Amino acid sequence: xxxxxxxxxxxxxxxxxxxxxxxxxxxxxxxxxxxxxxxxxxxxxxxxxxxxxxxxxxxxxxxxxxxxxxxxxxxxxxxxxxxxxxxxxxxxxxxxxxxxxxxxxxxxxxxxxxxxxxxxxxxxxxxxxxxxxxxxxxxxxxxxxxxxxxxxxxxxxxxxxxxxxxxxxxxxxxxxxxxxxxxxxxxxxxxx
Amino acid sequence: xxxxxxxxxxxxxxxxxxxxxxxxxxxxxxxxxxxxxxxxxxxxxxxxxxxxxxxxxxxxxxxxxxxxxxxxxxxxxxxxxxxxxxxxxxxxxxxxxxxxxxxxxxxxxxxxxxxxxxxxxxxxxxxxxxxxxxxxxxxxxxxxxxxxxxxxxxxxxxxxxxxxxxxxxxxxxxxxxxxxxxxxxxxxxxxx
Numbered sequence: 001x002x003x004x005x006x007x008x009x010x011x012x013x014x015x016x017x018x019x020x021x022x023x024x025x026x027x028x029x030x031x032x033x034x035x036x037x038x039x040x041x042x043x044x045x046x047x048x049x050x051x052x053x054x055x056x057x058x059x060x061x062x063x064x065x066x067x068x069x070x071x072x073x074x075x076x077x078x079x080x081x082x083x084x085x086x087x088x089x090x091x092x093x094x095x096x097x098x099x100x101x102x103x104x105x106x107x108x109x110x111x112x113x114x115x116x117x118x119x120x121x122x123x124x125x126x127x128x129x130x131x132x133x134x135x136x137x138x139x140x141x142x143x144x145x146x147x148x149x150x151x152x153x154x155x156x157x158x159x160x161x162x163x164x165x166x167x168x169x170x171x172x173x174x175x176x177x178x179x180x181x182x183x184x185x186x187x188x189x190x191x192x
Numbered sequence: 193x194x195x196x197x198x199x200x201x202x203x204x205x206x207x208x209x210x211x212x213x214x215x216x217x218x219x220x221x222x223x224x225x226x227x228x229x230x231x232x233x234x235x236x237x238x239x240x241x242x243x244x245x246x247x248x249x250x251x252x253x254x255x256x257x258x259x260x261x262x263x264x265x266x267x268x269x270x271x272x273x274x275x276x277x278x279x280x281x282x283x284x285x286x287x288x289x290x291x292x293x294x295x296x297x298x299x300x301x302x303x304x305x306x307x308x309x310x311x312x313x314x315x316x317x318x319x320x321x322x323x324x325x326x327x328x329x330x331x332x333x334x335x336x337x338x339x340x341x342x343x344x345x346x347x348x349x350x351x352x353x354x355x356x357x358x359x360x361x362x363x364x365x366x367x368x369x370x371x372x373x374x375x376x377x378x379x380x381x382x383x384x
């Protein structure tokens with residue numbers, strides 16, 4: 001099991017990771033990403049409560065896999081060095097370029113930014129976890145976010161005791177890796 | 193202006209790019225990405241018509257920036273060596289882990305896969321463009337995709353005459369790069 005170590009991250013390193021995120025491509029060059037650095041211990045504690053509540057709701061919704069799910073390490077919010085919330089900006093409707101038929105392409109852009117940050121973190125030997133188990137409205141209220149903005153991810157960052165050699169959910173038997181050949185089609189979706 | 197060259201991409205290279213995509217992280221290890229390689233010239237022609245129709249609709253929706261928009265190079269579908277459609281899989285509702293409150297986290301995973309492919313392409317000196325100007329229902333029908341699947345991106349790939357030194361929409365004056373400091377907040381969203 002991977003664990004975060006308690007030592008803080010160097011400020012310049014955190015800025016390099018944010019810079020990597022900011023250099024992601026975005027729909028119509030919209031740059032819709034915003035980042036809230038959570039430094040308040042009280043706010044972190046409240047976020048932890050939100051995540052824990054949703055973890056239990058998720059477990060219930062999973063039915064027969066409930067017990068198996070509850071044994072997994074699904075967040076590192078308590079012990080990680082740095083907590084960031086990645087969010088979609090407000091006033092998104094002003095941006096039409098590349099979003100007229102698919103408005104959620106700005107969410108895709110934020111995901112590209114987070115993936116850039118993830119790869120940059122790994123290159124710097126920093127562990128990162130993306131937590132999506134929370135009620136977005138509750139987190140929005142906690143962080144004073146405008147109604148038309150949206151929290152996308154709680155990112156837990158820090159030095160770790162080790163990196164997983166394979167995805168943790170694979171090692172723990174939650175799910176296997178798909179064969180790439182089964183995910184690539186030619187010209188048309190295959191018939192059932 | 194960057195242009196695609198006509199030479200085909202090596203098959204092993206295309207597979208490396210798809211492999212990079214497939215090694216992206218995903219919500220609950222769902223691996224929701226699917227890729228359709230468009231080899232049929234007829235299908236590519238029809239996709240081009242869909243994109244061109246949406247380009248004109250977007251131009252109209254942009255109002256006073258219409259003429260400026262129409263001068264931009266927004267796709268390379270006609271001349272690129274390889275066309276891929278990146279899609280969300282069908283039967284997504286079976287996956288609850290990390291998606292109970294935010295079902296579109298699987299779209300975020302597909303975006304991470306595309307960003308991995310983008311970075312891998314650049315490292316291989318291959319240009320890539322992400323086209324999101326199309327009617328998703330029309331593209332779904334063209335490619336025989338199930339109703340509960342969803343096309344996310346038309347990806348244009350190929351050797352190019354040059355890479356842009358800066359984002360093209362920045363060089364062309366469409367939009368400037370934001371200052372990172374304006375996008376990073378501490379503990380709370382800033383007041384207006």
